[in-house]
Amino acid sequence: MARPEITPLDEEQRERVRRVLRRRRVACPSCGNRRRWAGGDALHLGFLFLDEDEDEDEDAYMIAVTCRRRGCPRARTGVIVHRADVLEP
Ligand SMILES: [Zn+2]
Numbered sequence: 398m399a400r401p402e403i404t405p406l407d408e409e410q411r412e413r414v415r416r417v418l419r420r421r422r423v424a425c426p427s428c429g430n431r432r433r434w435a436g437g438d439a440l441h442l443g444f445l446f447l448d449e450d451e452d453e454d455e456d457a458y459m460i461a462v463t464c465r466r467r468g469c470p471r472a473r474t475g476v477i478v479h480r481a482d483v484l485e486p
Pocket residue numbers: 425426427428429430464465466469470471472
């Protein structure tokens with residue numbers, strides 16, 4: 398059984414995670430890959446102030462992501478997203 402604060406993502410939500418990673422040009426801290434990611438589950442963080450250009454706090458999640466580049470020495474990392482980026486239509 399999953400821990401209660403973990404939200405499993407479906408395939409569409411994982412694709413939205415990959416879109417967020419591409420839009421932000423997130424690079425793997427180990428190998429620099431920017432394009433090939435696998436999205437994992439979401440960990441609820443609560444309300445965080447994320448960006449200077451945001452007017453209000455929003456519910457935030459840490460998404461576990463895995464770099465898909467072959468041979469990446471440390472493929473697992475995470476990205477913080479707003480709830481609306483991934484979990485809402
Ligand atoms: Zn990597």
